[in-house]
Amino acid sequence: MRVLVIEDEKKVADFISNGLAEEGYAVDVAHDGDQGFFLATTNEYDAILLDIMLPKMDGITLCTKLRSEDNHTPILMLTAKDAIKDKVRGLDAGADDYLTKPFAFEELLARIRSLLRKKSLQQKTRFQVEDLVLDTITHTASRGENEIQLSVKEYSLLEYLMRNTGSVVTRTMIAEHVWDINFDTFTNVIDVYISYLRNKIDRGHETKLIHTVRGRGYVLKS
16 A cells, blocks of 8 residues: 655654654655645555645645546545644544644544445455455465565555456556655565565465566466
């Protein structure tokens, strides 16, 4: 899952982005409203964490502009203001939820998960290809009767491949959805993680599921 954090306080932004990265999210950060609006309309995100008090363009205006352009990405407002009228303004502008600073990081994670559940009510939470099964609720994967132990980034990569079963995903697509905007596309990190997954998923099995499409990328299929 890819999240955009729009927060002008660098310490707060770093705290949020580092914490989300540890939970397996790919995170991009903007420190003013103009940059936030540019990223939100240029890239595809699963959720946006939006501070109200921002330089260049405030969060209420940014949220209103996104909704006016039919951008329906779930938005969680983050602000030090806790007056009812401020919450109403944020929600009326199109925000999906509201969290007042200071907040516990566990609550932030719970609210993000809630937004993502609402977004994916009509989407699958369990994926299966042959005897490979991935459960996005429990964050577990197994092949046959054996559970597969995955690192956070390995799980994110496998989930992205399984959500696109049968379709070729390029390295650029993987970088955008599994890593973040600062990912160095000239490294072989993606190939390395594909190799990690192959060792855990395909090694010892006659039927191989992760395939390389020369010159294009990778595809997970039977």
